[in-house]
Amino acid sequence: MPRLTSAQVKDLPKEDALIILPIGATEQHGPHLPVYTDTILVETVLNEAFQHISKEENIWTLPAIPFGKSDEHMDRPGTFSFSFDTLKSILLDLSRGVQANGFRKLLLFNGHGGNIDTLKLVARQVKIETGLMVFIINVGGLTIPESIIPEEEMFMGIHGGDYETSLIMSSYPEWVHEDKLPTEVPKLAEMSKYLRFQKGNFAWTINDVSESGILGNAKLATKEKGDALYWEHGKELASCILDILEFEICKVLGDSIIQETEAGKVK
Template sequence: MERRYNGSAWHDRFLPRLTSAEVQALPKEEALVVLPIGAVEQHGSHLPVYTDTLLAESVLDEACKYVPERYAVWLLAPMPYGISSEHSGRAGTISLSIPTLQGVLMDIAQGVRESGFRRLLLFNGHGGNSALLNLMAREVRLKTGLMVFCLNVGGLTIEEGLITEKERLLGIHGGDYETSLIMASYPEWVREERLGAEYPRLEEHSRYLRFQNAGFAWTIDDVSESGILGDARTASADKGKLLYDRQGRQVADILMELTSFEIGKLKQQ
């Protein structure tokens, strides 16, 4: 029988596979609980609607290969739904409302705190979740006392030369980057005969507005006919493997640092 939670990360660091007594007994002073958050939304005609959740899971799985056993990093079950309202109306998109996601995040955080943990990382695979996660991180901090961190897969460093500058600026949905990663991790989920390319004419019409900063409100129907932003034709599994390796090591360094971060030490005495 094929089973979902295979690999060392899900065997050694998946908190829900422990019993209540085992969770209670865990050392928690320098433990970090990680909540992967993704989305179910259209990604053009070549990628699965589960892409962002797969990315959150896969990058974390890769990162855990580089985290020594002595670091107490624990993964929660991934949240497969997020805020995907920018893709509403396109087949396969299933979006939570803002109040629903706020409530779910707070409830999960309360459970983490009641289990005795002190640190929670919101590990996000979908750009549309970012603004709310940053807001909720502070709300969770205020209501639970947890130290709360946010990390976005899309904000990780991409090694120079792996993708073009145009793709870096405009290829934010179903382009080279995401397609390469899914090709490397779930090749059977990619429809390679349907790879396409589409870029919005943003640079032609604004010197200032960009997707990454100096943002503006948009839906996919505003900026794309095909449902993608970027060039999936330049993607490859080999490129995806390089991205996983580089970004996995980067995330591993961050995870290890967060296990000992103490927010109470930031003020000058």
């Protein structure tokens, strides 16, 4: 959308359009990755997805928000975080703008795990307040084939490990410090059967779980893995986006619901 004029935006067919708002972060990613890692991921995966989507489709991307809620990394240099309230307000304001411009569908495409909870809360509030259809896709929620990243690594490698390092090696190789690739895996598996970072979560900041600032094994990373991940993510995201383009929330309810009333069954 940034290349369009005001008049061109006015003339877009709004009814069947999809607006995508990418959301990243600027935060420490260990001794080897740039602080812009999550914003790079969200922008690059989205660009990859557009390689699989016809230019004729009525899909428009807003500029990425390069900051997120990164208070779990607050003590480390290079972290610039919105508070929960700030991120919430920014997302609400931009969503109201999407509605004011006449659009009906908004996809929040997110590259940072620390944003997820805020996005879920805001998405429902926006839906109730504006009537927009709001969708959320997280880069971290896209399928990661085990053939590319081993299962043990995905178990704990949620920040600056094999996965993210491979992706940045693919898109910005000159920004990766290959002489400083760390490995750090917290002792959770020895301490608890169910406390992890996805299922059975607990409130943490990076100082509780990592000295180096990463979780995972960056030494496993390669550019080739990153290329393969972008390809897989691009294909999957493209198919999610096309799915969303067709989706209408008013059709979710079946038309054959039977309600029991005092007067009898009403179809």
